Amino acid sequence: MLEDFLGLIANSWPAQALKTSRSLYPLVNAAHILAFATLYGSIATLDLAVLTKARGEYLAPLARLVPRVAGAALCAAIATGLILFSVQPFDYAENPAFRAKLLMVVAGLLHAGALHATPGFRELQATGTASATLAISAAISLAIWTAAIVAGRFIAFMG
Numbered sequence: 046m047l048e049d050f051l052g053l054i055a056n057s058w059p060a061q062a063l064k065t066s067r068s069l070y071p072l073v074n075a076a077h078i079l080a081f082a083t084l085y086g087s088i089a090t091l092d093l094a095v096l097t098k099a100r101g102e103y104l105a106p107l108a109r110l111v112p113r114v115a116g117a118a119l120c121a122a123i124a125t126g127l128i129l130f131s132v133q134p135f136d137y138a139e140n141p142a143f144r145a146k147l148l149m150v151v152a153g154l155l156h157a158g159a160l161h162a163t164p165g166f167r168e169l170q171a172t173g174t175a176s177a178t179l180a181i182s183a184a185i186s187l188a189i190w191t192a193a194i195v196a197g198r199f200i201a202f203m204g
Contacts, residue, residue: 051134060131073128080121081197085190087114092183101173108170112161119154142199149193156186 054060063070091111094104130137137143160166165176175183 051138054131054134057131059128063128063132070132073125077122077125077129080118080125081194084115084118084122085194087111087118088186088190092187095175095179095183098175103173104175105170105173108166108173140200140203142196142203146193146196146200149189149196153186153189153193156189
């Protein structure tokens with residue numbers, strides 16, 4: 046069943062377009078990297094501000110803005126990632142680095158979802174006050190998203 050689904054993806058029009066165009070694949074790949082860079086950069090900015098105990102007047106607006114920027118970047122990264130996946134779905138599905146990247150992205154999303162549901166994050170958004178628990182969460186967030194990027198870079202070398 047999985048092989049049939051992957052076969053459909055491999056024969057889809059996005060996959061065929063990327064395989065036949067000399068410029069489309071590099072453009073989509075660049076868009077994917079830019080989206081992930083924006084995602085990581087926005088998250089890292091807030092996480093590092095929390096970890097370095099930036100002043101509250103800087104933290105509160107960051108805590109309100111970063112989730113929106115990161116969410117938009119995540120949507121772009123997922124969309125471009127799915128298109129890139131379509132070119133070699135069988136290879137990617139078997140690639141341990143690709144699987145690790147997906148695992149880290151899911152972990153990052155679960156972590157962010159859990160964090161944003163806490164009173165501590167709402168306090169950060171309202172007043173810029175970051176608790177020790179939020180600092181620990183920021184360190185975990187940086188580790189997860191860094192691991193996702195490192196795993197992504199290993200995809201080409203573990204195929």
